[in-house]
Amino acid sequence: MCGIVGVVGHQKAESFILEGLRRLEYRGYDSAGLGVIDRAGKLHRLRAAGKVQALADKIPAGLGGTTAVGHTRWATHGAASDDNAHPHMAGRVLVVHNGIIENFKSLREELAARGRTFSSQTDTEVVAHLIDQEMQSGKDPVEAFRAVLPRLQGAFALGVLIDGESSFIMGARKGAPLIAGMGEDEGYLGSDPLALSGHARRIMFLEDGDMVIIRKGAIEAFDRDGARVERALVPAETSHVLAEKGNHRHFMEKEIHEQPEMIGRTVSHYVDAFENRVHDISGLDFRGASRLVIVGCGTAAYAGEIARYWFGSLARLAVEVEIASEFRYRDPVFLPGDIALFISQSGETADTLEAMRLAAAAGVQTLALVNTAHSTIAREASLVVPTLAGPEIGVASTKAFTCQLSALACLAVLAGRHRGHLDRAQEAGHVASLLAAPGLMVRAIESEDEIEKLAQGIAGYPTVLYLGRNQYFPLALEAALKLKEISYIHAEGYAAGELKHGPIALIEEGMPVIVIAPHDALFDKTRSSIQQVASRGAHVIALTDPDGASALAGEAARIVTLPSGSQLTSVLLFASAVQLLAYHVAVYKGTDVDQPRNLAKSVTVE
Structure with missing residues (x-):
C-alpha cells in the first residue's frame, strides 16, 4: 500500500514527514518523496528511488519547512525511478497520489494537445497538470481542485500543495483511504492513522467522495457534490495497532475496504497501462506448456479453481487444480512441459511448500504466487509472481484473495497472447477491463x-x-x-x-x-x-x-x-x-x- 502523510503549520515539517514515512515502511515501497513549503513560501520537491533514508539524505540542512506532504510509492504506472517517484508537479501544483486514475491516457492526450509536456510515466502527473490548467484559467486553488475531481475515474487518494500557499493542504478520496487530523497547532493529512499516531489529537475519517481543506486551526470537508459537510472529529488512538484499524471495527472490515487500492496496485504491476498490454515475465513462457498445475490450500485453492476457467477460455491451456495436502501425498504424475503454480498468501504454508518441493524435484518449473516477497516459497520457486495486497491481519483472507485473482487474470491474458489465442485488440480489451476493476470495486x-x-x-x-x-x-x-x-x-x-x-x-x-x-x-x-x-x-x-x-x-x-x-x-x-x-x-x-x-x-x- 502506498503511503501519504502531510502537515500544515509545523515548525519542522520535513522532519515530521520523514517520521511518518518511516512508520509506513513496513507496507512496502520502492521510492519516496516529499514537497515542503519553507517559511518564505517557496515550494521544494525532493524524491529518491529506494528507501526513505535515501530521501532523508537529500534534504538540505536548515530547510525550515512549515507545510509539507510526503509519499512512499510502489511502482505502478512507470518504473521505480526518481522521475516517477511522487510528488509530481505542474506549474505551482504539487500532488501525491495513492491508487489509479483509470482515464489518465485520455486526459494526458488532451493535455498534450494543449501544449503540456510530461516528465514521468505516471498517471499521477495528469492530476497536477489538470489543477494547474484550471488555475491558469483564473480559478483559485480550491476551485481548481474541486473542478478537477469529477474528471478523475478510478480509485484514488490525493494530497495537494500549492507553491506560495503555506497555510493549507488539500486532499480528496475515492475508494482509497484518507484521513484529516488536528493537533495543538497543526493540521494533518494521512492515508493511515498510524502515520499520525502520537501527533494528531483528533482524527476525521473522510467518506468516499470527500474533498478536504486542512489549515492550522480548521478542517473544511465537502462531499462528492461539493456541498460543505460536517464530519466528526474523534480522539486519535495512541496505540499503533488501534491506529492501524482506522475507523473500522475489525481488520477484516478494513481489508475488505482496501481492496480497490490493492487490486489496482497488483494489476498495475503486471500491465502496461499506456499500451493496454501485459508485461512479459522473464523466464515465463506459456507457448510450449503442456499443462498448468495450480496448487494451494483453502482460499488459495479456490482462487486457482476460478483461474482454471480463465486459462482454458483465453489460452486453451489445460489446467489441473490441486489441494496441496492431497497433492503431496498421492505420488503425482508430471508431464513434459508442465508448469506448476503454487499460491500462498504467507509464502510459508507447509503443505504448499512441500508440494512445490516435490514438483521441483521432478524438474518442473515452479511459480510462486505469494504476498510475501521474502518467504520460503518465494525463495525456493523458479519464479515469483507477486500479489501486492499489503499486510493482511484478519485470519479470513479477503484482499489477498482478490489480489490473487487479479494476478491470475493477468497471467491468463499473458498465456492467451503467448499461445496465439488472443490478438492485440482482445488483449487490450481485457487489460482495460482489469484497470477499471478498482473503480468498479x-x-x-x-x-x-x-x-x-x-x-x-x-x-x-x-x-x-x-x-x-x-x-x-x-x-x-x-x-x-x-x-x-x-x-x-x-x-x-x-x-x-x-x-x-x-x-x-x-x-x-x-x-x-x-x-x-x-x-x-x-x-x-x-x-x-x-x-x-x-x-x-x-x-x-x-x-x-x-x-x-x-x-x-x-x-x-x-x-x-x-x-x-x-x-x-x-x-x-x-x-x-x-x-x-x-x-x-x-x-x-x-x-x-x-x-x-x-x-x-x-x-x-x-
Missing part, C-alpha cells in the same frame, strides 16, 4: 449497507447454501468457507447445475440460499436453479448485476445489485459482496471476526 462495496441488512436474517439459521455456475461455482465454495470460518454457521457451496443430483434434498422452508447470478451466457440456467429452490420454500438472495436484477424481479426474495463487470472482473465484485455478507453475519453473532476459533493466519504445520 468501489461501487460494489457501496452495497454494504444493503448487505448488512441481510445479515440478521441469515445469522439465525444453522445452514446456508451458496450456488454458482462456471467461475462462480468456486466463488460459491469460497463464500461458504468465509461464512463458516468467521460466523461458525454450517455453509456449503454447490455448482447450481448439481442441485438435482442431491443437494436439493437439503432445501427446506426459509433456508437461506445465496445465488451468484450475473447476467451472463449461463444466466437462464442459473435462473432455473433459483426457481427450483424458491418453489421448495428457500429464502433466495440473488447477487447479480443490473440486467440480472431486472430479470429476477419477483423471483428472488432479496436482490443485491452490483456493477456489471467483464469476464475477468465480475468475480472480484461478487467476491467483495460475499465477504461483506460473511463479515456482517459474524459481527451480528458476536464472534471474534479477526481471530476465529481454532484457526491461524499462516498454516505452517500439517
Whole structure:
C-alpha cells in the first residue's frame, strides 16, 4: 500500500514527514518523496528511488519547512525511478497520489494537445497538470481542485500543495483511504492513522467522495457534490495497532475496504497501462506448456479453481487444480512441459511448500504466487509472481484473495497472447477491463449497507447454501468457507447445475440460499436453479448485476445489485459482496471476526 502523510503549520515539517514515512515502511515501497513549503513560501520537491533514508539524505540542512506532504510509492504506472517517484508537479501544483486514475491516457492526450509536456510515466502527473490548467484559467486553488475531481475515474487518494500557499493542504478520496487530523497547532493529512499516531489529537475519517481543506486551526470537508459537510472529529488512538484499524471495527472490515487500492496496485504491476498490454515475465513462457498445475490450500485453492476457467477460455491451456495436502501425498504424475503454480498468501504454508518441493524435484518449473516477497516459497520457486495486497491481519483472507485473482487474470491474458489465442485488440480489451476493476470495486462495496441488512436474517439459521455456475461455482465454495470460518454457521457451496443430483434434498422452508447470478451466457440456467429452490420454500438472495436484477424481479426474495463487470472482473465484485455478507453475519453473532476459533493466519504445520 502506498503511503501519504502531510502537515500544515509545523515548525519542522520535513522532519515530521520523514517520521511518518518511516512508520509506513513496513507496507512496502520502492521510492519516496516529499514537497515542503519553507517559511518564505517557496515550494521544494525532493524524491529518491529506494528507501526513505535515501530521501532523508537529500534534504538540505536548515530547510525550515512549515507545510509539507510526503509519499512512499510502489511502482505502478512507470518504473521505480526518481522521475516517477511522487510528488509530481505542474506549474505551482504539487500532488501525491495513492491508487489509479483509470482515464489518465485520455486526459494526458488532451493535455498534450494543449501544449503540456510530461516528465514521468505516471498517471499521477495528469492530476497536477489538470489543477494547474484550471488555475491558469483564473480559478483559485480550491476551485481548481474541486473542478478537477469529477474528471478523475478510478480509485484514488490525493494530497495537494500549492507553491506560495503555506497555510493549507488539500486532499480528496475515492475508494482509497484518507484521513484529516488536528493537533495543538497543526493540521494533518494521512492515508493511515498510524502515520499520525502520537501527533494528531483528533482524527476525521473522510467518506468516499470527500474533498478536504486542512489549515492550522480548521478542517473544511465537502462531499462528492461539493456541498460543505460536517464530519466528526474523534480522539486519535495512541496505540499503533488501534491506529492501524482506522475507523473500522475489525481488520477484516478494513481489508475488505482496501481492496480497490490493492487490486489496482497488483494489476498495475503486471500491465502496461499506456499500451493496454501485459508485461512479459522473464523466464515465463506459456507457448510450449503442456499443462498448468495450480496448487494451494483453502482460499488459495479456490482462487486457482476460478483461474482454471480463465486459462482454458483465453489460452486453451489445460489446467489441473490441486489441494496441496492431497497433492503431496498421492505420488503425482508430471508431464513434459508442465508448469506448476503454487499460491500462498504467507509464502510459508507447509503443505504448499512441500508440494512445490516435490514438483521441483521432478524438474518442473515452479511459480510462486505469494504476498510475501521474502518467504520460503518465494525463495525456493523458479519464479515469483507477486500479489501486492499489503499486510493482511484478519485470519479470513479477503484482499489477498482478490489480489490473487487479479494476478491470475493477468497471467491468463499473458498465456492467451503467448499461445496465439488472443490478438492485440482482445488483449487490450481485457487489460482495460482489469484497470477499471478498482473503480468498479468501489461501487460494489457501496452495497454494504444493503448487505448488512441481510445479515440478521441469515445469522439465525444453522445452514446456508451458496450456488454458482462456471467461475462462480468456486466463488460459491469460497463464500461458504468465509461464512463458516468467521460466523461458525454450517455453509456449503454447490455448482447450481448439481442441485438435482442431491443437494436439493437439503432445501427446506426459509433456508437461506445465496445465488451468484450475473447476467451472463449461463444466466437462464442459473435462473432455473433459483426457481427450483424458491418453489421448495428457500429464502433466495440473488447477487447479480443490473440486467440480472431486472430479470429476477419477483423471483428472488432479496436482490443485491452490483456493477456489471467483464469476464475477468465480475468475480472480484461478487467476491467483495460475499465477504461483506460473511463479515456482517459474524459481527451480528458476536464472534471474534479477526481471530476465529481454532484457526491461524499462516498454516505452517500439517
